[in-house]
Amino acid sequence: MQQNSRHQLSLLARRPEVVTDILQVVKTVIAATGAWWLSDNVLNSQMPFLAPWAALLTVHATVHRSLSRGAQSTIASTLGVALSFVIGNYLGVSVWTFALALLVGLTAARLPWIRDEGIAIATTGIFVLGSGFDSQQPFLGERILELCIGVAVGIVVNLLVIPPLRDQQAARYVDSINRRMGDMLVNMADELDDDWDTAEADDWFKETESMSHELNSAWQSVRFARESQKANPRDRLRRKRIPSDEAQDSQMSSEDASYENILQRVDEGISHLRHLTRTLREGSYENGQWDTRFREQWTSVVRDAGRAIADPDAEVEPIYQRLEQLSVRMVEDKGLPERSWPLYGSLIASMQHIAVIVDDVASARSARESG
Numbered sequence: 001m002q003q004n005s006r007h008q009l010s011l012l013a014r015r016p017e018v019v020t021d022i023l024q025v026v027k028t029v030i031a032a033t034g035a036w037w038l039s040d041n042v043l044n045s046q047m048p049f050l051a052p053w054a055a056l057l058t059v060h061a062t063v064h065r066s067l068s069r070g071a072q073s074t075i076a077s078t079l080g081v082a083l084s085f086v087i088g089n090y091l092g093v094s095v096w097t098f099a100l101a102l103l104v105g106l107t108a109a110r111l112p113w114i115r116d117e118g119i120a121i122a123t124t125g126i127f128v129l130g131s132g133f134d135s136q137q138p139f140l141g142e143r144i145l146e147l148c149i150g151v152a153v154g155i156v157v158n159l160l161v162i163p164p165l166r167d168q169q170a171a172r173y174v175d176s177i178n179r180r181m182g183d184m185l186v187n188m189a190d191e192l193d194d195d196w197d198t199a200e201a202d203d204w205f206k207e208t209e210s211m212s213h214e215l216n217s218a219w220q221s222v223r224f225a226r227e228s229q230k231a232n233p234r235d236r237l238r239r240k241r242i243p244s245d246e247a248q249d250s251q252m253s254s255e256d257a258s259y260e261n262i263l264q265r266v267d268e269g270i271s272h273l274r275h276l277t278r279t280l281r282e283g284s285y286e287n288g289q290w291d292t293r294f295r296e297q298w299t300s301v302v303r304d305a306g307r308a309i310a311d312p313d314a315e316v317e318p319i320y321q322r323l324e325q326l327s328v329r330m331v332e333d334k335g336l337p338e339r340s341w342p343l344y345g346s347l348i349a350s351m352q353h354i355a356v357i358v359d360d361v362a363s364a365r366s367a368r369e370s371g
Contacts, residue, residue, distance in 0.1 A: 024061060031052075056150075080123065128143065298344075301326070
């Protein structure tokens with residue numbers, strides 16, 4: 001029991017998102033502590049909390065976000081300091097001027113170009129006015145300098161301490177959806193080989209809706225992965241270590257097999273899979289009497305399609321060609337009831353669309369992994 005728990009904890013600790021979160025906490029602690037040390041021991045500041053507070057605001061999950069949010073934090077905090085000094089100098093510090101500073105700061109925080117960090121205007125005003133404005137009045141430049149130091153320390157720490165690349169997390173989402181689609185097709189084939197009813201079809205339909213929800217999470221993860229590559233020294237160093245010819249081939253493969261392209265194709269696959277489940281749920285199968293030859297051949301294709309999309313290395317015969325051959329055989333079979341063709345034709349057409357997507361996703365995944 002303990003061994004299983006340790007194994008699960010070990011697997012959890014190796015997950016990319018968990019490692020990134022832990023590193024994020026560590027980097028934030030380093031940045032804030034370093035900024036406080038500089039402010040207290042180098043600048044001998046009377047308000048040493050401004051620099052670590054600015055560093056805390058600056059260390060975000062990606063380098064690009066740290067740079068953009070750091071710039072916003074600097075501007076917002078500077079405006080907050082300036083606002084506090086103007087109100088404190090001309091109106092004095094009282095309940096009403098404190099409220100006025102908050103009112104102006106919170107209103108200015110709605111400006112579009114600093115909306116993400118605009119609240120720093122109000123919070124900086126609270127710090128400056130609430131910490132004894134009279135003693136701070138001559139030191140406007142020093143307060144702004146402390147804020148800039150905090151932002152700079154936060155950016156430097158995020159650049160140097162293992163800046164995250166979220167491509168592994170994005171790959172996990174993509175592969176998870178591929179496996180779910182493949183497993184569903186295999187399960188569907190197994191159920192259709194035996195007795196089944198509309199309850200199974202309803203469950204399959206609900207499963208496609210669940211896949212769509214996971215696909216949205218995958219899109220968010222992919223966008224985050226793209227953002228994590230911007231201004232990231234790890235990404236540039238990794239490219240420099242690859243020889244120029246290999247780097248060019250890898251870039252071409254990654255463009256063809258980008259996560260965005262894969263997810264677009266997977267989204268189409270889920271749509272066709274949902275249409276397939278609707279056909280099974282609402283089609284002409286009231287008596288449950290399928291043509292035995294069609295059912296056996298069609299479910300064999302469905303099972304192999306599931307294996308192919310879940311595992312690109314699986315050895316299966318070309319799916320699309322098998323569906324064409326099945327259509328030809330069914331047309332040549334004079335004993336097939338005509339009323340069955342709307343159902344069978346729809347099932348074949350849906351699987352043909354899925355078969356094309358299966359091949360695209362499998363090829364793209366192989367290219368992505370080789371790249």
